[in-house]
Amino acid sequence: xxxxxxxxxxxxxxxxxxxxxxxxxxxxxxxxxxxxxxxxxxxxxxxxxxxxxxxxxxxxxxxxxxxxxxxxxxxxxxxxxxxxxxxxxxxxxxxxxxxxxxxxxxxxxxxxxxxxxxxxxxxxxxxxxx
Numbered sequence: 001x002x003x004x005x006x007x008x009x010x011x012x013x014x015x016x017x018x019x020x021x022x023x024x025x026x027x028x029x030x031x032x033x034x035x036x037x038x039x040x041x042x043x044x045x046x047x048x049x050x051x052x053x054x055x056x057x058x059x060x061x062x063x064x065x066x067x068x069x070x071x072x073x074x075x076x077x078x079x080x081x082x083x084x085x086x087x088x089x090x091x092x093x094x095x096x097x098x099x100x101x102x103x104x105x106x107x108x109x110x111x112x113x114x115x116x117x118x119x120x121x122x123x124x125x126x127x128x129x130x
Contacts, residue, residue, distance in 0.1 A: 004055060005092060008099050011048050015102035022109050035117070038110050048103050052096045059089050059096075 018038050021027065027034070062085075069082040 004051075005095065008048070008051065008055065008095055011045065012095065012099035012102050015045060015048075015099070015106045019102060019105050019109055022106075022113055031113070032117075035110065035113055038106065039114070042107060042110065045103055045106070048099055052100055055092065056096055059092055063089060 018034075018041070021034055022031070022038065066082070066085060067078075069079050074082070
């Protein structure tokens with residue numbers, strides 16, 4: 001079950017790296033190629049959204065079916081296991097939120113950069129016309 005979290009972590013990291021590369025000033029020479037690559041990867045990265053929803057349902061199911069550990073009803077080992085399970089669920093929920101946030105940021109930044117490029121081309125054409 002850990003493989004799905006590794007895949008989601010790598011996807012979120014790739015999205016974050018692309019957002020950083022698109023927003024760093026001074027990479028104008030690489031920006032056009034990066035825009036093409038990013039626009040081509042947006043559709044495959046869209047699969048992150050249903051994957052995150054599936055993993056979120058998995059966390060919820062594990063939360064609902066988790067044995068309760070109240071007061072003196074469990075041993076210290078069981079209590080520690082219960083606390084570790086809660087911390088893992090919180091960490092995984094944070095990973096899901098970051099993957100979704102980075103996808104949204106990547107989509108928004110890519111669209112903004114494309115619009116800026118189109119506007120720059122339009123300005124150049126107007127300057128050349130005059």
